[in-house]
Amino acid sequence: MNDTTEGTHMKILVTGATGVVGRHVVDRLVGAGVSVRALTRNPVAAGLPPQVEVVEGDLTAPQSVADALRGVERMYLFSVEQTAREIVTLAAQAGVRRVVVLSAASVTAGLHTNPVERAVEESGLEWTHVRPCGFMANMSQIWAPSIRAERVVRYPFADEPMNLIHEADIAAVAVAALLHDGHHGKAYTLTGPALVTVREQVRAIGQALGEQVRYEEVTRERARELMKAQGGFSAETADLMLGFVEYDGGAASGADGYADQDWSALMRVWPDVEQVTGRAPRDYAEWARDHLADFR
The missing domain is CATH 3.90.25 (UDP-galactose 4-epimerase; domain 1)
Structure with missing residues (x-):
């Protein structure tokens, strides 16, 4: 797939678009000249930039998202675990080719597994996981x-x-993975400096x-x-x-349920923000x- 520094004609769906990170994702994509469709449960109160196509939908009710997925090539996916597989299946059927998942650093630490990550990995789509700390x-x-x-x-x-971590840095990594090649199959653990x-x-x-x-x-x-x-x-x-x-x-695999946990992963500074964005967090x-x- 071509790098999207040139491809501003594609449409990207941002779920959780009115959230702490989602708003930054929307703003960055708009600034990059990309066509943005924003999913929210309450479009009237969204308060998003006027050039954004705001649509109603709820990730906990997958069929309400089906229309929003039409014509979308890439998606920023807010992590709603209970309906992950249904949402990802609908996305693949609609022609979505790349998904960036907002996950958590606790997955890196082995404290739990994220069904959203697993569903995307098993879908055959291009995927990147963004795993912020607090x-x-x-x-x-x-x-x-x-x-x-x-x-x-x-x-x-x-x-x-x-x-x-600053929510703007989470969004910066997510948008880089959405717009540019080279991030498929990677999980980025994000911390402040x-x-x-x-x-x-x-x-x-x-x-x-x-x-x-x-x-x-x-x-x-x-x-x-x-x-x-x-x-x-x-x-x-x-x-x-x-x-x-x-x-x-949900515990990580192992005889005691937490055999693979690594608490130190949550108490170290990770280089991923700077490696992806080129600037320190x-x-x-x-x-x-x-x-x-x-x-x-």
């Missing part, structure tokens, strides 16, 4: 209300390092704001109370992010500057 944006959704109201963050794990602690994240947000943001270390139990009271994303992810429940992604300070509006 999103820098996840913490903003948890901390933004208290930063806006009180200029304070209340959270545990003050000095435990986290491996986080360095591990960062909660205390360092709070300091970076304060520096971006030009104001002091206090950090108050609290117990996991207190943090869970605060996150549940907040509702939304914070309430939904509180138990998982604070370690009260294990990730339910953005650090947390840059992410904080990019998200000032979330905290003001």
Whole structure:
């Protein structure tokens, strides 16, 4: 297949187009002059660029996606595991030839397998897996209300390092795999340039704001109370992010269910962002500057 630096006539379907990463994928493809079709459950509220063809569909209801796949050559696939095989089958039947899957670094670490990855690999289509570590944006959704109201963050794990990545870097790798040859059969594990602690994240947000943001270390139990009271994303992810429940992604193969896990994979800096995009990944300070509006 020809490299798409010239082929702006193709149509690319972006699923999860209004999500944290999906919006960046859409913007980058539009900037590259590619015809973009964006799938969302609520087109009226999508708020995407005017040149994007926005269509309604839900990955958990595969038949609702069938029309969106017509005329599409390549697809960015948000990972919805329960319907993966049906979606990939429909894509192949519609003539899609290349799929880039948004997966997770926990697959690299052997903590679980991803049915979406497996379905795409077995489909005969060209495939690339994009496996980010934690999103820098996840913490903003948890901390933004208290930063806006009180200029304070209340959270545990003050000095435990986290491996986080800017969502724009995830999108940059995904778009490179969509547009250019040489990425078929590869799985990219994506991290920022360095591990960062909660205390360092709070300091970076304060520096971006030009104001002091206090950090108050609290117990996991207190943090869970605060996150549940907040509702939304914070309430939904509180138990998982604070370690009260294990990730339910299906164990890797092995006699004990986790024989192949490699926790060190989640605590090292991977070179994949720079190798694919030609630029170093953005650090947390840059992410904080990019998200000032979330905290003001």
